[in-house]
Amino acid sequence: MPDWEIIVRPGAHPPEGLGREISSEELEDSKVKIVWSGFSAAVLIVLALAAVENEWYTASALLLPFIIASAFFFIVYLSTINASGQADSAKKKIKRLSGVDYVDPATLEHQDRDRARLLQEAVEVILSSPLHRSGKVLDRERNEVVLADLKWQIAKDLQKATTADRKMQDIGIPTSDNPRASTSHKQALLALQKIRMQADVNIEKIAVYSNKVKYAESLLEDEKRADAYGEVFAELEVESVREGQQSEALESLVAAQEAALEVVELHTKMNL
Template sequence: MEDWFDEPIVDPTVPEPDRRRITGASVLPLGSSEFSPRTRRFFAVGGVVVGVIGALLAGTAMQSGSSTSAFASVLAFAVAGLSVSFGRPRLATRLQRLYGDCYVVPAELDDEARDLIRRARQAIESVSTSRVNRLGLLDGIANDLVLPEKLWDIARLLRTQAALRAEQAEAMNEVITPELAAVLAPQREALNRSMMSVTKRILELEDYAHRVQEADAALRAHELLKSNDKYRDLLAQTDDAQGLRNLTEQVDVLESTLAKNLRDAIDAGQALVTLEDTTAV
Protein backbone atom coordinates (compact mmCIF):
# COMPACT_ATOMS: atom_id res chain seq x y z
CA MET A 1 0.00 0.00 0.00
CA GLU A 2 2.46 2.60 -1.22
CA ASP A 3 0.21 5.67 -1.01
CA TRP A 4 -1.55 4.72 2.23
CA PHE A 5 -0.18 7.85 3.90
CA ASP A 6 -2.27 10.17 1.73
CA GLU A 7 -5.45 8.12 1.88
CA PRO A 8 -8.05 9.41 4.36
CA ILE A 9 -9.37 7.01 6.99
CA VAL A 10 -13.16 7.28 6.83
CA ASP A 11 -15.83 6.47 9.39
CA PRO A 12 -17.39 3.16 8.21
CA THR A 13 -20.86 4.58 8.89
CA VAL A 14 -20.45 7.12 6.06
CA PRO A 15 -22.41 5.89 3.01
CA GLU A 16 -20.24 3.88 0.64
CA PRO A 17 -20.54 6.30 -2.35
CA ASP A 18 -19.40 9.21 -0.19
CA ARG A 19 -16.59 7.12 1.32
CA ARG A 20 -15.28 6.52 -2.19
CA ARG A 21 -15.58 10.23 -2.97
CA ILE A 22 -13.69 11.17 0.19
CA THR A 23 -10.82 8.78 -0.48
CA GLY A 24 -10.71 9.96 -4.10
CA ALA A 25 -10.95 13.71 -3.43
CA SER A 26 -7.74 15.48 -4.38
CA VAL A 27 -7.83 18.32 -1.84
CA LEU A 28 -8.81 17.34 1.68
CA PRO A 29 -6.01 18.15 4.09
CA LEU A 30 -5.13 21.44 5.70
CA GLY A 31 -7.99 23.53 4.32
CA SER A 32 -8.64 24.60 0.76
CA SER A 33 -7.15 27.15 -1.60
CA GLU A 34 -10.35 27.65 -3.61
CA PHE A 35 -12.24 30.94 -3.98
CA SER A 36 -13.70 32.59 -0.89
CA PRO A 37 -17.50 32.41 -0.34
CA ARG A 38 -17.80 36.06 -1.39
CA THR A 39 -15.94 35.42 -4.65
CA ARG A 40 -18.04 32.32 -5.33
CA ARG A 41 -21.23 34.36 -4.85
CA PHE A 42 -19.88 36.93 -7.30
CA PHE A 43 -19.28 34.23 -9.92
CA ALA A 44 -22.69 32.64 -9.30
CA VAL A 45 -24.60 35.93 -9.61
CA GLY A 46 -22.48 36.96 -12.58
CA GLY A 47 -23.22 33.65 -14.27
CA VAL A 48 -26.96 34.17 -13.85
CA VAL A 49 -26.76 37.72 -15.24
CA VAL A 50 -24.69 36.62 -18.25
CA GLY A 51 -27.12 33.74 -18.80
CA VAL A 52 -30.05 36.18 -18.93
CA ILE A 53 -28.13 38.33 -21.41
CA GLY A 54 -27.47 35.22 -23.49
CA ALA A 55 -31.18 34.39 -23.51
CA LEU A 56 -32.02 37.91 -24.70
CA LEU A 57 -29.39 37.69 -27.44
CA ALA A 58 -30.74 34.31 -28.51
CA GLY A 59 -34.23 35.82 -28.78
CA THR A 60 -32.88 38.70 -30.84
CA ALA A 61 -31.03 36.31 -33.12
CA MET A 62 -34.17 34.26 -33.72
CA GLN A 63 -36.18 37.38 -34.61
CA SER A 64 -33.59 39.08 -36.78
CA GLY A 65 -31.68 36.10 -38.11
CA SER A 66 -28.44 37.83 -37.11
CA SER A 67 -25.49 35.45 -36.98
CA THR A 68 -23.61 37.92 -34.80
CA SER A 69 -26.34 37.86 -32.15
CA ALA A 70 -26.47 34.06 -32.33
CA PHE A 71 -22.71 33.78 -31.82
CA ALA A 72 -22.85 36.28 -28.95
CA SER A 73 -25.65 34.32 -27.26
CA VAL A 74 -23.66 31.06 -27.48
CA LEU A 75 -20.61 32.82 -26.04
CA ALA A 76 -22.73 34.31 -23.25
CA PHE A 77 -24.14 30.89 -22.32
CA ALA A 78 -20.62 29.43 -22.22
CA VAL A 79 -19.39 32.23 -19.96
CA ALA A 80 -22.47 31.82 -17.77
CA GLY A 81 -21.83 28.10 -17.38
CA LEU A 82 -18.20 28.67 -16.42
CA SER A 83 -19.13 31.40 -13.95
CA VAL A 84 -21.72 29.22 -12.24
CA SER A 85 -19.25 26.33 -12.02
CA PHE A 86 -16.65 28.65 -10.44
CA GLY A 87 -19.33 29.72 -7.98
CA ARG A 88 -19.83 26.17 -6.71
CA PRO A 89 -17.58 24.78 -3.97
CA ARG A 90 -15.25 22.04 -5.11
CA LEU A 91 -16.07 18.42 -4.32
CA ALA A 92 -13.44 18.22 -1.58
CA THR A 93 -14.89 21.28 0.15
CA ARG A 94 -18.44 19.98 -0.09
CA LEU A 95 -17.36 16.66 1.40
CA GLN A 96 -15.45 18.49 4.11
CA ARG A 97 -18.57 20.40 5.09
CA LEU A 98 -20.69 17.25 5.19
CA TYR A 99 -18.19 14.87 6.78
CA GLY A 100 -15.45 17.03 8.27
CA ASP A 101 -15.40 15.00 11.50
CA CYS A 102 -15.90 11.67 9.75
CA TYR A 103 -12.46 11.20 8.21
CA VAL A 104 -8.84 11.56 9.28
CA VAL A 105 -6.03 12.56 6.92
CA PRO A 106 -2.74 11.07 8.21
CA ALA A 107 -0.69 13.91 6.70
CA GLU A 108 -2.37 16.34 9.10
CA LEU A 109 -1.20 14.46 12.20
CA ASP A 110 2.07 14.67 14.08
CA ASP A 111 4.86 12.10 13.72
CA GLU A 112 3.80 10.04 16.72
CA ALA A 113 0.21 9.68 15.52
CA ARG A 114 1.29 8.95 11.93
CA ASP A 115 3.58 6.17 13.08
CA LEU A 116 0.80 4.52 15.09
CA ILE A 117 -1.64 4.79 12.18
CA ARG A 118 0.97 3.23 9.91
CA ARG A 119 1.32 0.28 12.29
CA ALA A 120 -2.44 -0.20 12.55
CA ARG A 121 -2.91 -0.04 8.80
CA GLN A 122 -0.08 -2.46 8.13
CA ALA A 123 -1.53 -4.98 10.60
CA ILE A 124 -4.99 -4.76 9.04
CA GLU A 125 -3.56 -4.94 5.52
CA SER A 126 -1.63 -8.07 6.52
CA VAL A 127 -4.82 -9.76 7.75
CA SER A 128 -6.94 -8.66 4.80
CA THR A 129 -4.47 -9.91 2.18
CA SER A 130 -3.61 -13.18 3.93
CA ARG A 131 -4.42 -16.42 2.14
CA VAL A 132 -6.24 -17.88 5.13
CA ASN A 133 -8.54 -14.85 5.09
CA ARG A 134 -9.12 -14.98 1.33
CA LEU A 135 -9.87 -18.70 1.53
CA GLY A 136 -12.42 -18.12 4.29
CA LEU A 137 -10.48 -20.10 6.89
CA LEU A 138 -10.97 -17.31 9.42
CA ASP A 139 -14.68 -17.93 9.22
CA GLY A 140 -16.74 -16.43 12.02
CA ILE A 141 -14.62 -13.30 12.33
CA ALA A 142 -16.19 -10.19 10.82
CA ASN A 143 -12.91 -8.85 9.41
CA ASP A 144 -14.69 -6.78 6.80
CA LEU A 145 -16.71 -5.00 9.50
CA VAL A 146 -14.64 -5.08 12.68
CA LEU A 147 -11.24 -4.12 11.28
CA PRO A 148 -12.41 -0.91 9.54
CA GLU A 149 -14.20 0.09 12.75
CA LYS A 150 -11.03 -0.57 14.74
CA LEU A 151 -8.96 1.53 12.35
CA TRP A 152 -11.47 4.39 12.46
CA ASP A 153 -11.60 4.38 16.28
CA ILE A 154 -7.81 4.44 16.44
CA ALA A 155 -7.52 7.21 13.83
CA ARG A 156 -10.06 9.55 15.44
CA LEU A 157 -8.47 9.10 18.87
CA LEU A 158 -5.02 9.77 17.43
CA ARG A 159 -6.34 12.93 15.77
CA THR A 160 -7.62 14.18 19.13
CA GLN A 161 -4.38 13.23 20.86
CA ALA A 162 -2.29 15.03 18.23
CA ALA A 163 -4.35 18.20 18.71
CA LEU A 164 -3.99 18.00 22.49
CA ARG A 165 -0.23 17.40 22.22
CA ALA A 166 0.04 20.56 20.13
CA GLU A 167 -2.00 22.43 22.74
CA GLN A 168 0.25 21.15 25.51
CA ALA A 169 3.40 22.09 23.59
CA GLU A 170 2.09 25.61 23.06
CA ALA A 171 1.25 25.95 26.75
CA MET A 172 4.74 24.77 27.71
CA ASN A 173 6.20 27.70 25.78
CA GLU A 174 4.66 30.03 28.34
CA VAL A 175 6.20 30.90 31.69
CA ILE A 176 5.44 27.85 33.84
CA THR A 177 3.78 29.15 36.97
CA PRO A 178 2.55 26.87 39.78
CA GLU A 179 -1.01 27.51 38.61
CA LEU A 180 -0.20 26.53 35.02
CA ALA A 181 1.69 23.45 36.17
CA ALA A 182 -1.30 22.42 38.31
CA VAL A 183 -3.53 22.59 35.24
CA LEU A 184 -1.13 20.87 32.85
CA ALA A 185 -0.17 17.91 35.06
CA PRO A 186 -3.56 16.14 35.13
CA GLN A 187 -4.10 16.97 31.46
CA ARG A 188 -0.80 15.31 30.56
CA GLU A 189 -1.72 12.29 32.67
CA ALA A 190 -5.08 11.97 30.91
CA LEU A 191 -3.39 12.29 27.52
CA ASN A 192 -0.78 9.68 28.41
CA ARG A 193 -3.43 7.24 29.60
CA SER A 194 -5.34 7.66 26.35
CA MET A 195 -2.15 7.17 24.34
CA MET A 196 -1.34 3.95 26.21
CA SER A 197 -4.86 2.67 25.57
CA VAL A 198 -4.61 3.32 21.83
CA THR A 199 -1.16 1.74 21.69
CA LYS A 200 -2.58 -1.34 23.40
CA ARG A 201 -5.29 -1.57 20.73
CA ILE A 202 -2.65 -1.44 18.02
CA LEU A 203 -0.59 -4.13 19.74
CA GLU A 204 -3.70 -6.34 19.77
CA LEU A 205 -4.11 -5.77 16.03
CA GLU A 206 -0.45 -6.60 15.46
CA ASP A 207 -0.76 -9.77 17.55
CA TYR A 208 -3.75 -10.83 15.47
CA ALA A 209 -1.84 -10.11 12.26
CA HIS A 210 1.14 -12.13 13.53
CA ARG A 211 -1.07 -15.13 14.28
CA VAL A 212 -2.66 -14.87 10.86
CA GLN A 213 0.81 -14.81 9.27
CA GLU A 214 1.71 -17.95 11.21
CA ALA A 215 -1.46 -19.61 9.93
CA ASP A 216 -0.49 -18.57 6.40
CA ALA A 217 2.95 -20.12 6.82
CA ALA A 218 1.42 -23.34 8.17
CA LEU A 219 -0.97 -23.41 5.22
CA ARG A 220 1.92 -23.11 2.77
CA ALA A 221 3.73 -25.94 4.51
CA HIS A 222 0.55 -28.03 4.46
CA GLU A 223 0.22 -27.51 0.71
CA LEU A 224 3.81 -28.66 0.21
CA LEU A 225 2.85 -31.97 1.81
CA LYS A 226 1.12 -32.82 -1.45
CA SER A 227 4.59 -33.47 -2.86
CA ASN A 228 5.32 -36.10 -0.21
CA ASP A 229 3.88 -38.93 -2.31
CA LYS A 230 6.74 -38.52 -4.78
CA TYR A 231 9.25 -38.75 -1.93
CA ARG A 232 7.51 -41.79 -0.46
CA ASP A 233 7.78 -43.55 -3.80
CA LEU A 234 11.45 -42.65 -3.95
CA LEU A 235 12.11 -44.02 -0.45
CA ALA A 236 10.08 -47.16 -1.17
CA GLN A 237 12.20 -47.79 -4.24
CA THR A 238 15.34 -47.40 -2.13
CA ASP A 239 13.85 -49.59 0.63
CA ASP A 240 14.23 -46.86 3.30
CA ALA A 241 11.65 -47.72 5.97
CA GLN A 242 12.93 -45.14 8.46
CA GLY A 243 12.65 -42.36 5.89
CA LEU A 244 9.04 -43.36 5.21
CA ARG A 245 8.24 -43.20 8.92
CA ASN A 246 9.84 -39.76 9.19
CA LEU A 247 7.72 -38.43 6.33
CA THR A 248 4.55 -39.82 7.90
CA GLU A 249 5.39 -38.25 11.26
CA GLN A 250 6.08 -34.94 9.53
CA VAL A 251 2.62 -35.01 7.98
CA ASP A 252 1.01 -35.55 11.38
CA VAL A 253 3.01 -32.72 12.95
CA LEU A 254 2.22 -30.23 10.18
CA GLU A 255 -1.47 -31.13 10.20
CA SER A 256 -1.53 -30.44 13.93
CA THR A 257 0.45 -27.20 13.51
CA LEU A 258 -1.90 -25.88 10.84
CA ALA A 259 -4.95 -26.65 12.94
CA LYS A 260 -3.40 -24.98 16.01
CA ASN A 261 -2.32 -21.86 14.12
CA LEU A 262 -5.76 -21.47 12.59
CA ARG A 263 -7.37 -21.84 16.01
CA ASP A 264 -4.98 -19.25 17.47
CA ALA A 265 -5.74 -16.79 14.66
CA ILE A 266 -9.48 -17.31 15.04
CA ASP A 267 -9.25 -16.86 18.82
CA ALA A 268 -7.27 -13.63 18.39
CA GLY A 269 -9.82 -12.31 15.92
CA GLN A 270 -12.74 -13.25 18.14
CA ALA A 271 -11.03 -11.41 21.00
CA LEU A 272 -11.06 -8.27 18.84
CA VAL A 273 -14.78 -8.73 18.21
CA THR A 274 -15.38 -9.16 21.95
CA LEU A 275 -13.40 -6.00 22.70
CA GLU A 276 -15.42 -4.16 20.04
CA ASP A 277 -18.67 -5.23 21.73
CA THR A 278 -17.35 -4.23 25.16
CA THR A 279 -16.27 -0.82 23.89
CA ALA A 280 -19.65 -0.27 22.26
CA VAL A 281 -21.40 -0.95 25.57
Protein backbone atom coordinates in the same frame (compact mmCIF):
# COMPACT_ATOMS: atom_id res chain seq x y z
CA MET B 1 1.64 6.78 -3.42
CA PRO B 2 1.08 6.99 0.34
CA ASP B 3 1.29 3.77 2.34
CA TRP B 4 -2.03 4.41 4.08
CA GLU B 5 -5.66 4.76 3.16
CA ILE B 6 -8.49 6.90 4.48
CA ILE B 7 -10.22 5.17 7.40
CA VAL B 8 -14.00 5.40 7.16
CA ARG B 9 -16.47 4.84 9.96
CA PRO B 10 -18.28 1.49 9.52
CA GLY B 11 -21.54 2.11 7.69
CA ALA B 12 -20.53 5.59 6.52
CA HIS B 13 -19.26 6.86 3.19
CA PRO B 14 -16.49 9.42 2.76
CA PRO B 15 -17.83 12.80 1.60
CA GLU B 16 -17.74 13.48 -2.11
CA GLY B 17 -14.53 15.19 -3.17
CA LEU B 18 -12.43 13.73 -0.35
CA GLY B 19 -8.84 13.36 -1.46
CA ARG B 20 -9.29 15.57 -4.52
CA GLU B 21 -10.01 19.01 -3.09
CA ILE B 22 -8.99 21.97 -5.21
CA SER B 23 -6.82 24.51 -3.45
CA SER B 24 -7.65 28.20 -3.39
CA GLU B 25 -4.52 28.90 -5.42
CA GLU B 26 -5.65 26.47 -8.11
CA LEU B 27 -9.09 28.06 -8.27
CA GLU B 28 -7.64 31.55 -8.50
CA ASP B 29 -5.24 30.45 -11.21
CA SER B 30 -8.14 28.88 -13.11
CA LYS B 31 -10.15 32.10 -12.95
CA VAL B 32 -7.22 34.17 -14.21
CA LYS B 33 -6.72 31.79 -17.13
CA ILE B 34 -10.39 32.04 -18.07
CA VAL B 35 -10.26 35.85 -17.89
CA TRP B 36 -7.29 36.06 -20.23
CA SER B 37 -8.68 33.39 -22.55
CA GLY B 38 -11.98 35.25 -22.93
CA PHE B 39 -10.30 38.60 -23.44
CA SER B 40 -7.81 37.17 -25.94
CA ALA B 41 -10.57 35.47 -27.91
CA ALA B 42 -12.54 38.72 -28.13
CA VAL B 43 -9.52 40.70 -29.29
CA LEU B 44 -8.61 38.10 -31.91
CA ILE B 45 -12.13 38.16 -33.33
CA VAL B 46 -12.10 41.93 -33.60
CA LEU B 47 -8.66 41.98 -35.23
CA ALA B 48 -9.65 39.27 -37.70
CA LEU B 49 -12.74 41.17 -38.80
CA ALA B 50 -10.84 44.43 -38.96
CA ALA B 51 -8.29 42.81 -41.25
CA VAL B 52 -10.98 42.03 -43.80
CA GLU B 53 -11.27 44.92 -46.24
CA ASN B 54 -14.97 44.95 -46.72
CA GLU B 55 -17.12 48.01 -46.59
CA TRP B 56 -20.00 45.98 -45.12
CA TYR B 57 -18.19 45.90 -41.75
CA THR B 58 -18.76 49.15 -39.93
CA ALA B 59 -17.41 50.18 -36.55
CA SER B 60 -20.58 48.97 -34.85
CA ALA B 61 -20.27 45.62 -36.60
CA LEU B 62 -16.72 45.28 -35.32
CA LEU B 63 -17.89 45.80 -31.76
CA LEU B 64 -20.57 43.10 -31.95
CA PRO B 65 -18.20 40.07 -31.72
CA PHE B 66 -16.40 41.77 -28.85
CA ILE B 67 -19.68 42.22 -26.99
CA ILE B 68 -20.67 38.59 -27.64
CA ALA B 69 -17.27 37.30 -26.49
CA SER B 70 -17.39 39.50 -23.41
CA ALA B 71 -20.84 38.20 -22.52
CA PHE B 72 -19.63 34.62 -22.95
CA PHE B 73 -16.59 35.32 -20.80
CA PHE B 74 -18.78 36.91 -18.11
CA ILE B 75 -21.01 33.82 -17.97
CA VAL B 76 -18.01 31.50 -17.72
CA TYR B 77 -16.50 33.71 -15.05
CA LEU B 78 -19.70 33.59 -12.98
CA SER B 79 -19.72 29.78 -13.35
CA THR B 80 -16.14 29.68 -12.10
CA ILE B 81 -17.04 31.78 -9.08
CA ASN B 82 -19.96 29.45 -8.40
CA ALA B 83 -17.67 26.41 -8.72
CA SER B 84 -15.26 28.09 -6.32
CA GLY B 85 -18.07 28.59 -3.83
CA GLN B 86 -19.16 24.97 -4.16
CA ALA B 87 -15.56 23.80 -3.67
CA ASP B 88 -15.22 25.93 -0.54
CA SER B 89 -18.52 24.53 0.75
CA ALA B 90 -17.31 20.97 0.03
CA LYS B 91 -14.07 21.68 1.89
CA LYS B 92 -15.99 22.89 4.93
CA LYS B 93 -18.19 19.80 4.84
CA ILE B 94 -15.17 17.51 4.52
CA LYS B 95 -13.45 19.25 7.44
CA ARG B 96 -16.63 19.05 9.51
CA LEU B 97 -16.95 15.31 8.92
CA SER B 98 -13.28 14.63 9.70
CA GLY B 99 -13.23 12.50 12.83
CA VAL B 100 -16.97 11.92 12.51
CA ASP B 101 -17.26 9.86 9.32
CA TYR B 102 -13.63 9.44 8.33
CA VAL B 103 -10.01 9.94 9.38
CA ASP B 104 -7.37 10.79 6.82
CA PRO B 105 -3.97 9.65 8.16
CA ALA B 106 -2.28 12.23 5.93
CA THR B 107 -3.68 14.97 8.18
CA LEU B 108 -2.35 13.44 11.40
CA GLU B 109 0.83 14.32 13.26
CA HIS B 110 3.72 12.14 12.09
CA GLN B 111 3.71 9.91 15.18
CA ASP B 112 -0.04 9.34 14.93
CA ARG B 113 0.28 8.79 11.18
CA ASP B 114 2.85 6.07 11.88
CA ARG B 115 0.45 4.46 14.31
CA ALA B 116 -2.33 4.54 11.71
CA ARG B 117 0.01 2.90 9.18
CA LEU B 118 0.90 0.07 11.59
CA LEU B 119 -2.78 -0.37 12.40
CA GLN B 120 -3.80 -0.64 8.76
CA GLU B 121 -0.95 -3.02 7.95
CA ALA B 122 -1.91 -5.38 10.78
CA VAL B 123 -5.60 -5.37 9.83
CA GLU B 124 -4.76 -5.88 6.15
CA VAL B 125 -2.60 -8.92 6.97
CA ILE B 126 -5.55 -10.54 8.74
CA LEU B 127 -8.25 -9.67 6.22
CA SER B 128 -6.12 -10.65 3.21
CA SER B 129 -5.11 -13.99 4.71
CA PRO B 130 -6.47 -17.17 3.06
CA LEU B 131 -7.40 -18.32 6.57
CA HIS B 132 -9.78 -15.37 6.84
CA ARG B 133 -11.06 -15.42 3.27
CA SER B 134 -11.91 -19.12 3.36
CA GLY B 135 -13.83 -18.78 6.62
CA LYS B 136 -12.87 -22.34 7.54
CA VAL B 137 -10.33 -21.53 10.23
CA LEU B 138 -11.17 -17.94 11.22
CA ASP B 139 -14.61 -16.44 11.71
CA ARG B 140 -14.72 -14.23 8.63
CA GLU B 141 -17.80 -12.20 9.51
CA ARG B 142 -16.69 -11.53 13.07
CA ASN B 143 -13.21 -10.56 11.91
CA GLU B 144 -14.56 -8.01 9.45
CA VAL B 145 -17.05 -6.47 11.86
CA VAL B 146 -14.84 -6.32 14.95
CA LEU B 147 -11.65 -5.25 13.17
CA ALA B 148 -13.46 -2.54 11.20
CA ASP B 149 -14.93 -1.15 14.42
CA LEU B 150 -11.61 -1.34 16.29
CA LYS B 151 -9.74 0.29 13.42
CA TRP B 152 -12.24 3.14 13.37
CA GLN B 153 -12.17 3.66 17.15
CA ILE B 154 -8.36 3.72 17.21
CA ALA B 155 -8.20 6.04 14.20
CA LYS B 156 -10.68 8.40 15.89
CA ASP B 157 -8.50 8.42 19.02
CA LEU B 158 -5.46 9.23 16.90
CA GLN B 159 -7.39 12.12 15.35
CA LYS B 160 -8.24 13.38 18.85
CA ALA B 161 -4.60 13.07 19.88
CA THR B 162 -3.41 15.04 16.86
CA THR B 163 -6.03 17.76 17.42
CA ALA B 164 -5.12 18.05 21.11
CA ASP B 165 -1.39 18.03 20.34
CA ARG B 166 -1.75 20.90 17.86
CA LYS B 167 -3.91 22.89 20.24
CA MET B 168 -1.27 22.52 22.94
CA GLN B 169 1.43 23.61 20.50
CA ASP B 170 -0.61 26.71 19.72
CA ILE B 171 -1.20 27.42 23.42
CA GLY B 172 2.46 26.95 24.30
CA ILE B 173 4.06 25.94 27.60
CA PRO B 174 3.69 27.93 30.83
CA THR B 175 6.18 30.78 31.04
CA SER B 176 5.86 31.44 34.77
CA ASP B 177 5.57 29.54 38.03
CA ASN B 178 1.78 29.90 38.01
CA PRO B 179 0.74 26.65 39.79
CA ARG B 180 -2.65 26.44 38.05
CA ALA B 181 -1.10 26.78 34.60
CA SER B 182 1.59 24.23 35.45
CA THR B 183 -0.94 21.72 36.81
CA SER B 184 -3.28 22.14 33.85
CA HIS B 185 -0.40 21.71 31.43
CA LYS B 186 0.72 18.49 33.12
CA GLN B 187 -2.83 17.14 33.16
CA ALA B 188 -3.26 17.82 29.46
CA LEU B 189 0.08 16.18 28.67
CA LEU B 190 -0.82 13.10 30.73
CA ALA B 191 -4.20 12.83 29.02
CA LEU B 192 -2.52 13.08 25.61
CA GLN B 193 0.02 10.43 26.57
CA LYS B 194 -2.73 8.20 27.90
CA ILE B 195 -4.80 8.22 24.70
CA ARG B 196 -1.70 7.48 22.62
CA MET B 197 -0.54 4.73 24.98
CA GLN B 198 -3.96 3.10 24.80
CA ALA B 199 -3.82 3.29 21.01
CA ASP B 200 -0.38 1.66 21.12
CA VAL B 201 -1.71 -1.15 23.32
CA ASN B 202 -4.65 -1.86 21.01
CA ILE B 203 -2.53 -1.67 17.87
CA GLU B 204 -0.03 -4.07 19.45
CA LYS B 205 -2.83 -6.54 20.23
CA ILE B 206 -4.01 -6.45 16.62
CA ALA B 207 -0.40 -6.79 15.43
CA VAL B 208 0.09 -9.86 17.67
CA TYR B 209 -3.10 -11.34 16.25
CA SER B 210 -1.89 -10.68 12.69
CA ASN B 211 1.45 -12.34 13.49
CA LYS B 212 -0.40 -15.41 14.78
CA VAL B 213 -2.42 -15.48 11.57
CA LYS B 214 0.78 -15.30 9.52
CA TYR B 215 2.33 -18.06 11.64
CA ALA B 216 -0.72 -20.33 11.25
CA GLU B 217 -0.70 -19.62 7.53
CA SER B 218 2.97 -20.63 7.38
CA LEU B 219 2.21 -23.86 9.25
CA LEU B 220 -0.52 -24.79 6.77
CA GLU B 221 1.69 -23.89 3.83
CA ASP B 222 4.45 -26.11 5.27
CA GLU B 223 1.90 -28.91 5.65
CA LYS B 224 1.29 -28.67 1.92
CA ARG B 225 5.05 -28.64 1.38
CA ALA B 226 5.37 -31.75 3.55
CA ASP B 227 2.85 -33.54 1.34
CA ALA B 228 4.76 -32.44 -1.73
CA TYR B 229 8.03 -33.61 -0.18
CA GLY B 230 6.36 -36.95 0.56
CA GLU B 231 5.35 -37.32 -3.07
CA VAL B 232 8.91 -36.62 -4.17
CA PHE B 233 10.22 -39.14 -1.64
CA ALA B 234 7.73 -41.79 -2.80
CA GLU B 235 8.76 -41.27 -6.41
CA LEU B 236 12.40 -41.57 -5.48
CA GLU B 237 11.69 -44.71 -3.43
CA VAL B 238 10.12 -46.36 -6.46
CA GLU B 239 13.18 -45.43 -8.47
CA SER B 240 15.40 -46.74 -5.68
CA VAL B 241 13.62 -50.12 -5.68
CA ARG B 242 13.91 -50.28 -9.46
CA GLU B 243 17.59 -49.40 -9.27
CA GLY B 244 18.06 -52.08 -6.61
CA GLN B 245 16.47 -54.65 -8.92
CA GLN B 246 18.66 -53.48 -11.76
CA SER B 247 21.71 -53.76 -9.55
CA GLU B 248 20.81 -57.32 -8.53
CA ALA B 249 20.25 -58.29 -12.16
CA LEU B 250 23.58 -56.79 -13.12
CA GLU B 251 25.42 -58.56 -10.31
CA SER B 252 23.78 -61.83 -11.30
CA LEU B 253 24.75 -61.30 -14.92
CA VAL B 254 28.31 -60.42 -14.05
CA ALA B 255 28.62 -63.43 -11.74
CA ALA B 256 27.27 -65.77 -14.43
CA GLN B 257 29.58 -64.36 -17.05
CA GLU B 258 32.56 -64.56 -14.75
CA ALA B 259 31.76 -68.21 -14.08
CA ALA B 260 31.54 -68.87 -17.81
CA LEU B 261 34.84 -67.09 -18.38
CA GLU B 262 36.47 -69.18 -15.68
CA VAL B 263 35.24 -72.34 -17.43
CA VAL B 264 36.65 -71.09 -20.74
CA GLU B 265 39.95 -70.25 -19.07
CA LEU B 266 40.09 -73.72 -17.41
CA HIS B 267 39.37 -75.51 -20.69
CA THR B 268 42.08 -73.49 -22.38
CA LYS B 269 44.66 -74.40 -19.83
CA MET B 270 43.75 -78.12 -20.08
CA ASN B 271 43.77 -77.90 -23.89
CA LEU B 272 40.30 -79.25 -24.04
